Amino acid sequence: MSVCVSYLLQFGWERNDYDLLAAGSLAGHLIECGAQSTGGIFTDWHKVPDWDNMGFPVVECSSDGSFVLSKPPKTGGLVSFGTVAEQLVYEIGDPRRYLLPDVICDFSQVVIQEVPGDEGGAVRVTGAQGFAPSHDYKVCATYMDGFRATAVCPVTGPRAAKKARRTAESIIKRTKKMFKQLGLEDFSSVNIQVLGAEDTYGANARYKDSREAVIWLAVHHKQKKALELFSREVAPAGTGMAPGLTNIVGGRPRVSPVLKPFFFLHPKSQLKVDVHIGGELVESLSEEEPDTPVQDEAPPASVEDVPDADLPSGPHSYRLEELAYTRSGDKGDSANIGVVARHPLYFPYLKKHLTSSVVGEYFSHLIKPGVKNAVTRCPLCCVCRDNKRKPKILLKTSSPGLRLRFQTPQIPH
DSSP states (O other): OTTTHHHHHHHOOOTTOHHHHHHHHHHHHHHSSTTGGGTTTOTTGGGOOOGGGBOOOEEEEOTTSOEEEEOOTTOBOOOSHHHHHHHHTTTOSOTTSEEOSSOEEEOTTOEEEEOTTOTTOOEEEEOOEEEOOOSEEEEEEEEEEEEEEEEEEEEESTTHHHHHHHHHHHHHHHHHHHHHHHTOOOOSEEEEEEETTTGGGGGGOOOOOOSEEEEEEEEEESOHHHHHHHHHTSTTHHHHSOTTBOOOTTSSOOOEEEEEEEEEEEEGGGOOEEEEETTEEEEEEOOOOOSSOGGGGSOOOOOOOOOOSOOOOOSOOOOHHHHEEEEEEEETTEEEEEEEESSGGGHHHHHHHSOHHHHHHHTGGGSOTTOSSOOEEEEEEEEOTTSOEEEEEEEEEEOOSSSOOOSSOOOOO
16 A cells, blocks of 8 residues: 555545556556666667666656656656566566555556657556455565575686686585584585576576686575685685686675565454554554455466467577567566567467476576476566557566576577
């Protein structure tokens, strides 16, 4: 309600005006992450001017739920169908059943129309639908899960990647011996990545030997003193291991506590919410056990649709970015990739080739072992200014915690 309360006060919306609340929530979603809807981390980044003076998004809302998204004049950035459509698919759940405290949102038929004549661009957004909220609270809990430390070290010279990998492995091997001598447990987990060697691509890497690489060495342990020992054993590599280890970025690795999130739904009927202002109780909120699930009125969860059987083919291949806008994001242990077709005719090909199984196999090196159906695909659609449908695909998967994360999706060409 933090986003929608201003609408209720300004326009007199009611708490059961679910289509309006969904529209208001969408406006908040589009502007909540800095300059991302005004050209930040945009697929066509080379077309976005003046990064040094990026304009943040501004939303002008109407009482009917429609709104215009733009940015302040004389600022950098870009507002277009592409920049806003990318942000629409950023870090949402099922686009047909996006669960929020005040409303279940259906963003599958949102319309994004470019508005001409506005400096830097502007779009009008309509078409969000809403349904009665769940009878559950969304709970985000955290718990202590040991400690972590990360060492980042540039390595230069011939065979830099090989030197970097052996150095990292030797630091871990040496530290494990010391743990054993001191009666300490082994690391809970270790992640070694060599930046510059395309480790993040797994089996799809196309690495060519480079004279520059960077060690990314992240470790997790139950005890702080074990990682304090580890942090002291990184610097000796500069004089006792491979030539070319030039620095420890940020100095000795810092040991930090690990706070892990845990998400779940809890029945509202089992909790009473008290609102205190100035130390005085002003309102108590509680909900009775529902006779029937009101949220069943919302559309069913999205399911992966069947690709078109017969499509024309030819001798050419294309990079994904040539056919689609893409945006990725993650929350907790899950990540999503939004794919927006640049032209309606491209969508059948995206649907055929970007299946959940294909994407799951491509990212298999990032998915926890034993996880079944780790990737799900949710189709959705929106309309741009020429009223041609620009279909989208939302892919959701799991992501581990110690790896270096990238905001741009790395999907097969």
